[in-house]
Amino acid sequence: MAYLEIRELQTHFKKRAGSIFSPHVETIKAVDGVSLSIEKGEILGLVGESGCGKSTLSRTVMQLLRPTAGSIIMNGEDLAKLPSSEVRKRRLDFQMIFQDPYASLNPRMTIFATLAEAIKQRHPNVGGADLSARVAKLMETVGLDPRFQKKYPHEFSGGQRQRIAIARALAPEPKLVIADEPVSALDVSIQSQILNLLKKLRAELGLTMIFITHDLGVVRYLADRIVVMYKGKIVEEGEAEALFANPQNAYTKKLLAAIPKLAATA
Numbered sequence: 250m251a252y253l254e255i256r257e258l259q260t261h262f263k264k265r266a267g268s269i270f271s272p273h274v275e276t277i278k279a280v281d282g283v284s285l286s287i288e289k290g291e292i293l294g295l296v297g298e299s300g301c302g303k304s305t306l307s308r309t310v311m312q313l314l315r316p317t318a319g320s321i322i323m324n325g326e327d328l329a330k331l332p333s334s335e336v337r338k339r340r341l342d343f344q345m346i347f348q349d350p351y352a353s354l355n356p357r358m359t360i361f362a363t364l365a366e367a368i369k370q371r372h373p374n375v376g377g378a379d380l381s382a383r384v385a386k387l388m389e390t391v392g393l394d395p396r397f398q399k400k401y402p403h404e405f406s407g408g409q410r411q412r413i414a415i416a417r418a419l420a421p422e423p424k425l426v427i428a429d430e431p432v433s434a435l436d437v438s439i440q441s442q443i444l445n446l447l448k449k450l451r452a453e454l455g456l457t458m459i460f461i462t463h464d465l466g467v468v469r470y471l472a473d474r475i476v477v478m479y480k481g482k483i484v485e486e487g488e489a490e491a492l493f494a495n496p497q498n499a500y501t502k503k504l505l506a507a508i509p510k511l512a513a514t515a
């Protein structure tokens with residue numbers, strides 16, 4: 250069985266619609282029957298236009314939203330069937346890296362405090378020299394000098410801040426990391442450094458990741474497999490190179506054609 254297996258997942262929202270004279274409730278099928286699997290150490294690219302359901306799918310996998318139907322199976326256990334009290338505990342297994350590292354870091358906390366807090370979520374009793382050593386190790390893992398641990402987020406560049414956000418995501422030892430447009434707010438020259446860091450983490454730590462992006466160039470560089478979402482459903486799935494070379498679905502073709510630079514090289 251795959252490391253993580255999602256079967257026929259549905260996450261629907263109810264929304265009030267119509268006028269005050271004829272109100273009715275509309276169902277928004279943000280995720281509408283998605284099945285996919287991820288192997289340990291795999292980077293899965295999730296692409297699709299705004300509103301296709303990428304965030305809803307990731308929030309459901311992360312246990313932040315409860316699915317309307319379907320299964321999320323990890324280690325043989327269906328997370329969708331767990332009682333709410335258990336769901337809270339499992340959230341630690343899923344960590345996110347966001348687009349804007351500055352907004353996602355607490356400006357009043359030093360890097361040490363930020364990382365120590367995240368480590369303690371998993372290991373509440375760790376302190377003293379052990380905690381310091383763990384913080385230093387995490388900083389080294391993401392390419393930051395541990396001597397900077399008493400500094401605050403605003404004292405770092407955008408790329409360095411994203412490294413801190415990545416270290417914080419790794420600190421609770423997650424089983425899966427979901428990266429939502431993690432390089433789109435960075436300068437192009439910095440983007441490749443962060444993408445290379447994510448590749449390195451996958452190679453060294455066996456990190457398993459869902460990488461959400463609008464940028465097909467980025468996903469082609471990083472992902473092993475790509476899933477294309479459209480209106481809540483997966484319309485195409487395949488090995489990254491094969492999908493770029495020979496897209497099958499009309500929507501995927503349109504998506505690739507919308508990027509002239511890539512279409513020319515694909």
Ligand SMILES: Nc1ncnc2c1ncn2[C@@H]1O[C@H](COP(=O)(O)OP(=O)(O)OP(=O)(O)O)[C@@H](O)[C@H]1O
Nearest residue numbers: 262264277279297298299300301302303304305306
């Ligand atoms: N809490 C909610 N209540 C009602 N509708 C929602 C909610 N969250 C998302 N939706 C709707 O579900 C659909 C999918 O939204 P979602 O944010 O998952 O898409 P997305 O692909 O992540 O878009 P983007 O790339 O812009 O973040 C959209 O129609 C959106 O309006």
